[in-house]
Structures are given as structure tokens and as C-alpha cells.
Amino acid sequence: xxxxxxxxxxxxxxxxxxxxxxxxxxxxxxxxxxxxxxxxxxxxxxxxxxxxxxxxxxxxxxxxxxxxxxxxxxxxxxxxxxxxxxxxxxxxxxxxxxxxxxxxxxxxxxxxxxxxxxxxxxxxxxxxxxxxxxxxxxxxxxxxxxxxxxxxxxxxxxxxxxxxxxxxxxxxxxxxxxxxxxxxxxxxxxxxxxxxxxxxxxxxxxxxxxxxxxxxxxxxxxxxxxxxxxxxxxxxxxxxxxxxxxxxxxxxxxxxxxxxxxxxxxxxxxxxxxxxxxxxxxxxxxxxxxxxxxxxxxxxxxxxx
Amino acid sequence: xxxxxxxxxxxxxxxxxxxxxxxxxxxxxxxxxxxxxxxxxxxxxxxxxxxxxxxxxxxxxxxxxxxxxxxxxxxxxxxxxxxxxxxxxxxxxxxxxxxxxxxxxxxxxxxxxxxxxxxxxxxxxxxxxxx
Numbered sequence: 502x503x504x505x506x507x508x509x510x511x512x513x514x515x516x517x518x519x520x521x522x523x524x525x526x527x528x529x530x531x532x533x534x535x536x537x538x539x540x541x542x543x544x545x546x547x548x549x550x551x552x553x554x555x556x557x558x559x560x561x562x563x564x565x566x567x568x569x570x571x572x573x574x575x576x577x578x579x580x581x582x583x584x585x586x587x588x589x590x591x592x593x594x595x596x597x598x599x600x601x602x603x604x605x606x607x608x609x610x611x612x613x614x615x616x617x618x619x620x621x622x623x624x625x626x627x628x629x630x631x632x633x634x635x636x637x638x639x640x641x642x643x644x645x646x647x648x649x650x651x652x653x654x655x656x657x658x659x660x661x662x663x664x665x666x667x668x669x670x671x672x673x674x675x676x677x678x679x680x681x682x683x684x685x686x687x688x689x690x691x692x693x694x695x696x697x698x699x700x701x702x703x704x705x706x707x708x709x710x711x712x713x714x715x716x717x718x719x720x721x722x723x724x725x726x727x728x729x730x731x732x733x734x735x736x737x738x739x740x741x742x743x744x745x746x747x748x749x750x751x752x753x754x755x756x757x758x759x760x761x762x763x764x765x766x767x768x769x770x771x772x773x774x775x776x777x778x779x780x781x782x783x784x785x786x787x788x789x790x791x792x793x794x795x796x797x798x799x800x801x802x803x804x805x806x
Numbered sequence: 807x808x809x810x811x812x813x814x815x816x817x818x819x820x821x822x823x824x825x826x827x828x829x830x831x832x833x834x835x836x837x838x839x840x841x842x843x844x845x846x847x848x849x850x851x852x853x854x855x856x857x858x859x860x861x862x863x864x865x866x867x868x869x870x871x872x873x874x875x876x877x878x879x880x881x882x883x884x885x886x887x888x889x890x891x892x893x894x895x896x897x898x899x900x901x902x903x904x905x906x907x908x909x910x911x912x913x914x915x916x917x918x919x920x921x922x923x924x925x926x927x928x929x930x931x932x933x934x935x936x937x
Binding site: 504505508678679680681697699700704710711731 | 880888892893894896897901904910933935
């Protein structure tokens, strides 16, 4: 199991690369949510043999001991994030706060700011996840509107719900396919739980890739086709455009690896904050967690649909 | 995978050699340290006898059922393969090819001095636990 994880975790449980991300964006724009890069959700895996010492920490809201795991996935049930091992007492919000995704968001390494999309006449650069109502009001997450009192908002909620179900489908399929995830876990340590869950997710994606012949390559080809069609067609109908460059005082840049983030960006000529600098990180965090942006996202969506 | 079945005699020879080596080494160490080994559990009188498990037969059965030996087609088809192991055959082959040379999957000698399970048995067992 350790071998499976070591060998394939970087292949199968990774963030979508640029080409795949473009495909996801195109698909989600066709489904009514431009700028949505997948859906995010948490679920619990009951832990039968939880040690007494940990039982308070791992007590979930249904009164059972469980381990929480968080998944961000796209339409093809391909997980972009798989984070296991949070204590069951955590809610969606606190799992997100402790997940490796949030670390990257805070440093501005994720999501990539190079894709620009237009909503209600406003252009945005920050991509978002479709999430359910348990998530915090960040600009990173598109929650359903709490009180939809308008047909437009109702429609938005409907679309958002349809996209959000991707993550739920991942769990449903994972459980029906791998029974060890369905039944209470009988391991004594969290580490083995994490290993098992990761190995299962990797094997699942591997099996899926072989079942649908050449799924990954098909994704890439269709994304390339969509891209070339966009270039030839008019710019107005495109779901998103590649951003030309940074403007004054804004967070901009591709997804930065942790190693390269430390080096000063030579190409940057003072137009925006240097990628990886403290100011950049501060701005990225503020932008991703902005509540006003989140609320205006709601408004724009209700006008957009 | 068919190659493995052909190497049975070779493996048996290496197993016997290893067994003899271990036994001789243990006896030499005991003589040198001058203590009499106290036998704990294991195979002795009035204990449950060792089972003569035939791991070769088990591995052969897996191969016969799902891969096919001696140019005969496998007993079970693709659907049953993915029902049993939860992953389709190409994925299984890929997994097996990546895994079977690991130290864990290499054939060892167990405490009764007989060869342990094959790599394919270990992979199949792991998948059966997961799925």
C-alpha cells in the first residue's frame, strides 16, 4: 500500500494541470457556472477501533467516532484534492482551514490567476470551488444562496447544486466500489486509515482510467480542441480568456511550485507584487478569503443566469 | 506471469538451500553462545500440527481462473475479473508488474521452512481486503 501511494500519488491525486483546468472551466461554463474549477466536499468515515484517548477528538456530530476526509473533484470523478485524516469533530469549515489546499491558497500558489472570466460585465480572475452551505464565506467557495427570494437566485442555487453533486458522486462511487471505505474502519492508528484511503482512491482512479479507454488523453484532446475553437471564434462567447498580464496591485500569476516561489521573479517589473513575496502572500490570502467578493459573486451570478 | 510457474523447481531448490543455511547458522550460533534454545510455541509435540498449505496450488488456481495457464483461456472473463479485484485486468497487470519485485512480494521461507505465498497471491489478497 505504501508502495502504491509512493509511486502513484503524484500522478493521480494532484491538482489539475493547466490544460485539464481549462477543460474543467469550459465544461462548467457550459453547465452554467463559469470560473468554477470543481466542487469540494467533506465526508466522514466511521472509525470502529478508535482508541479511548482520541475518542473525544474524533467524535462526530452523529455521536460516532470517525475520520473526516475532504475531496475536490470534477465532473469525471477525478479527484484534484484528497485530504484524509482530520478528526471527526471537524466541520467542513475547519477541515478546509486545516487542509493543504488552504496552505496553497494562503501563499497564492493556488488557484492559478491566469484565467479570466466575465460575470455580469465584471471580469474576475479568482477561480472558485462549488461548495455546500457548511463552508466559510470566502471568495474561493461558491455557496448556495441561504435565502433565495428571487427566481434568479433559485436558478443559481439549482445550477450550483448540480455542480456540487460531483463531489458527492465521488463518495458514492468510492463506497460502492471499495467496501472497506463503506464500513467502519478497523485500524488502530490514523496513519493506516490515511494510507488505506489514499491507496483506495489511487486504485479507483487507475481503474477508472483503464475502464474508459484513454480518459486522460481524451480530456486533453477535447480541451485542446476547445482551446483552438476559442482562438478562432470571437472572444465574447468564450467562457474564459487567458489573461494578458498583471495590472496594478493585484494578485496574478500561474500556480507556483513551492521551490520556485522563494526566488524573486525576474520578469516582474514592478507592475504587481512579486510572486512569492510576503506582500503577495498577504494579498492572495485576503483576496481568497474576501467576504465582499463572495457576496458580489452571488449577485453577479444571479444576474448572469 | 507464466514464467513464474516455470521457475518453480528453481525456487524450490533455493528455498531448500535457504532452509539449510538458516538451520546451520542457528545451530552454529547456539553452540557458540552455549545456551540451549527454549522452544516457544511453534511446532512440537502436543501442539497443533503445521498445516501443509500448498501455496503453489493457490497461485496456480488464481492464474488458472483469471489469467489462463498452458494456453488455455481463463475460467472467468473480464467482468468477473473486475468484480473480484475491483480493478480491470490492464490496471491489475500494471499494479502487479510494478509491485512484484518488491522485497515484500518476493517469495520467502516461512517458519515451517516452506516457501511462502506468491506475489500474485499477495496482490490478490490485498485487493480482496480493499474491495
